[in-house]
Amino acid sequence: xxxxxxxxxxxxxxxxxxxxxxxxxxxxxxxxxxxxxxxxxxxxxxxxxxxxxxxxxxxxxxxxxxxxxxxxxxxxxxxxxxxxxxxxxxxxxxxxxxxxxxxxxxxxxxxxxxxxxxxxxxxxxxxxxxxxxxxxxxxxxxxxxxxxxxxxxxxxxxxxxxxxxxxxxxxxxxxxxxxxxxxxxxxxxxxxxxxxxxxxxxxxxxxxxxxxxxxxxxxxxxxxxxxxxxxxxxxxxxxxxxxxxxxxxxxxxxxxxxxxxxxxxxxxxxxxxxxxxxxxxxxxxxxxxxxxxxxxxxxxxxxxxxxxxxxxxxxxxxxxxxxxxxxxxxxxxxxxxxxxxxxxxxxxxxxxxxxxxxxxxxxxxxxxxxxxxxxxxxxxxxxxxxxxxxxxxxxxxxxxxxxxxxxxxxxxxxxxxxxxxxxxxxxxxxxxxxxxxxxxxxxxxxxxxxxxxxxxxxx
Numbered sequence: 001x002x003x004x005x006x007x008x009x010x011x012x013x014x015x016x017x018x019x020x021x022x023x024x025x026x027x028x029x030x031x032x033x034x035x036x037x038x039x040x041x042x043x044x045x046x047x048x049x050x051x052x053x054x055x056x057x058x059x060x061x062x063x064x065x066x067x068x069x070x071x072x073x074x075x076x077x078x079x080x081x082x083x084x085x086x087x088x089x090x091x092x093x094x095x096x097x098x099x100x101x102x103x104x105x106x107x108x109x110x111x112x113x114x115x116x117x118x119x120x121x122x123x124x125x126x127x128x129x130x131x132x133x134x135x136x137x138x139x140x141x142x143x144x145x146x147x148x149x150x151x152x153x154x155x156x157x158x159x160x161x162x163x164x165x166x167x168x169x170x171x172x173x174x175x176x177x178x179x180x181x182x183x184x185x186x187x188x189x190x191x192x193x194x195x196x197x198x199x200x201x202x203x204x205x206x207x208x209x210x211x212x213x214x215x216x217x218x219x220x221x222x223x224x225x226x227x228x229x230x231x232x233x234x235x236x237x238x239x240x241x242x243x244x245x246x247x248x249x250x251x252x253x254x255x256x257x258x259x260x261x262x263x264x265x266x267x268x269x270x271x272x273x274x275x276x277x278x279x280x281x282x283x284x285x286x287x288x289x290x291x292x293x294x295x296x297x298x299x300x301x302x303x304x305x306x307x308x309x310x311x312x313x314x315x316x317x318x319x320x321x322x323x324x325x326x327x328x329x330x331x332x333x334x335x336x337x338x339x340x341x342x343x344x345x346x347x348x349x350x351x352x353x354x355x356x357x358x359x360x361x362x363x364x365x366x367x368x369x370x371x372x373x374x375x376x377x378x379x380x381x382x383x384x385x386x387x388x389x390x391x392x393x394x395x396x397x398x399x400x401x402x403x404x405x406x407x408x409x410x411x412x413x414x415x416x417x418x419x420x421x422x423x424x425x426x427x428x429x430x431x432x433x434x435x436x437x438x439x440x441x442x443x444x445x446x447x448x449x450x451x452x453x454x455x456x457x458x459x
Contacts, residue, residue, distance in 0.1 A: 006073050010294060019185065054175060104116045126152075131157035203225065225445075233385075234268075235380070252366070262418055264389040314361050326348065411424065420438070
């Protein structure tokens, strides 16, 4: 039997191992999810909300175990305390807006007709979650999908193998029926086979562009909706009236936190020429203050990348950029082992001819370019095949909104970055994918509209 192995970036050891389901066993488990869905959807909305939030709370009760477990699985330093704050915030907000978001859309009623549009659950929702923020990315879909009356099958990334298992255990202990929320360990082949067989009614995938393509190809011709959040190359633009110190703190944190492994991490920064020199100097100092090391050490502020092969991609991008004329401002740290432990890097004298400014890095590196003004900045920000977020730094709200209108992106930030507000739709464009999670739109995507045209009289 094939097994999935989580290799810890701390020391390269096997931290966790689980056997995968056979196709037949997976089919049987999905059949149980489908059989349980109608009864789950028939429960009062308030009851589903209560059970889901009890499951969320049960995950919180595991946090002391979860934090070091995450450090072992994907390298995030224990000093940051895990993900429960965002996990709880997102689930709580979706619980709060459930009643209004799922309410019937009243079209009109008189003596002759009653007409309305009802939001009904898809059925079985398949959630394929990534390793970089394994709890928060999963709950974005798991909570509203369950609240809306779907049953959920969760398949988590191998790098964070134990996350789905923990979530399922917590939700079951809180009273969510086992067949309603299931965690699967699957090979890619079995996952693809289930999709091709129409095992699921809705698919949510967060991961690489290649993974998203594979999901869409497996679903081709099945008419199963596939919602994706894929790659990113998110820009920051610092205008001449920006608060430079605030921009440094936020943008550099957005570039380096979690070893740069954030879906909406800042990977390229454009700075007005009047602030460029000061910005670069402070950005380099900010990065030099980081402490690379073992994530189990409370003093560590930058842990290893989650996998050696991820670090190899970043090293190659940096090396290619430097060979093409880029300037690397951070000398290789003694803790850099040539493997998962990677020196964070700030690059200048970069251009869009370099891969580090075009392709997703997903690591602790950022390129900084000088711009003359808004027109050049917009052109460069849009010169990307990705579009998740953009961070604009200015004192002028109208200017930020105007520039935002010209950007090809999913979210426009002003004077902040790398944050997911659950009241707003989390979405992207271009190769970042399609669909949208959280907010009222998240509920609309996790349900389908059903129209009722009821004629009261026949004469």
